[in-house]
Amino acid sequence: QKEVEQNSGPLSVPEGAIASLNCTYSDRGSQSFFWYRQYSGKSPELIMFIYSNGDKEDGRFTAQLNKASQYVSLLIRDSQPSDSATYLCAVKNLEGAQKLVFGQGTRLTINP
Amino acid sequence: GAVVSQHPSWVICKSGTSVKIECRSLDFQATTMFWYRQFPKQSLMLMATSNEGSKATYEQGVEKDKFLINHASLTLSTLTVTSAHPEDSSFYICSASDTAWRTGRGYTFGSGTRLTVV
Numbered sequence: 001q002k003e004v005e006q007n008s009g010p011l012s013v014p015e016g017a018i019a020s021l022n023c024t025y026s027d028r029g030s031q032s033f034f035w036y037r038q039y040s041g042k043s044p045e046l047i048m049f050i051y052s053n054g055d056k057e058d059g060r061f062t063a064q065l066n067k068a069s070q071y072v073s074l075l076i077r078d079s080q081p082s083d084s085a086t087y088l089c090a091v092k093n094l095e096g097a098q099k100l101v102f103g104q105g106t107r108l109t110i111n112p
Numbered sequence: 113g114a115v116v117s118q119h120p121s122w123v124i125c126k127s128g129t130s131v132k133i134e135c136r137s138l139d140f141q142a143t144t145m146f147w148y149r150q151f152p153k154q155s156l157m158l159m160a161t162s163n164e165g166s167k168a169t170y171e172q173g174v175e176k177d178k179f180l181i182n183h184a185s186l187t188l189s190t191l192t193v194t195s196a197h198p199e200d201s202s203f204y205i206c207s208a209s210d211t212a213w214r215t216g217r218g219y220t221f222g223s224g225t226r227l228t229v230v
Contacts, residue, residue: 034219043118043205043224044156088155090219098144098209100219104155 003027004091006103015112019076023089023103026070032092033065033072034100037085044088048074079110115139116208118222125196125229133191133225135206142208145189146219147181150203162189196229203227 005024013019021035032051036044050056050063050072062075072091076083086107090100115138125131135145144163148156160176162168162183170176180192189208193200205224 036221041203041226043221046220099146099158099161100207102156102158 002103003093003101004089004103006087006089006106008104009107010109011106012109012111013079015079015081015110017079019079019083019108019110021074021076021087021089021106021108022071023073024071025089025091025101027091027093028067028070030067030070030091030093033063034090034092035061035063035072035074036088036090037083038088038105039085047087076108081110081112084108084110114220116142116206116220116222118206118225120225121223122226123228125227127197127229128195130192130194131196131227133193133204133206133227135189135191135208135222137187137208137210137220140208140210141186142189142210143186144209145183146207146209147179147189147191148205148207150205150224156205159191193227196227198229201227201229 003026034049035047037047038044048063050065056063060077064073086105088105089103117136119134146161147159149159150156158171159174160168160170160181162181164183164186168181183189203224203226206222209219
């Protein structure tokens with residue numbers, strides 16, 4: 001079982017709709033959760049981070065964390081073609097271990 | 113804030129030569145830097161973690177003698193690919209973290225270096 005799992009997609013969403021991206025993780029000791037966006041040929045860009053159960057909103061983006069169920073999701077409202085990218089979920093596992101564990105990413109396409 | 117600069121953006125080198133990639137944190141002190149490699153259509157693979165002033169910690173399967181990492185200051189880490197071969201061609205990305213990881217400011221990525229070995 002992979003430590004961080006994402007549906008690789010592609011996920012296709014019409015412009016203006018809500019895109020929902022999901023991520024599950026195996027380590028219950030995980031503390032911090034990150035969503036990165038990566039355009040083709042570019043390096044990842046931090047979209048959101050969350051470490052408390054519940055929702056965290058930033059503009060059109062909402063991160064949702066449920067530690068009991070071990071999943072974290074990212075909602076993108078009013079999807080735009082510029083949101084088309086690969087979205088990477090990353091998890092920080094242990095207090096002393098600083099490295100992030102990445103999922104394989106979900107490729108999102110927003111159709112005009 | 114939280115800018116990480118990585119150079120060069122791309123490099124082509126001959127097989128057998130060495131290539132050095134630099135990663136700098138411009139507006140914060142990076143106590144820890146991470147080096148990743150990414151092959152086409154694949155996710156990021158962590159190669160090593162380096163803390164300023166100490167030896168890097170390499171992930172399993174990564175040859176430490178081939179991928180030399182130096183983190184001599186709080187703002188600069190370098191990755192040297194020694195005796196590069198075509199199979200080392202990849203997208204190399206650094207990431208820097210300061211102690212304020214809870215703010216999310218940590219884990220900022222550099223722009224990446226595309227290495228092509230011919």
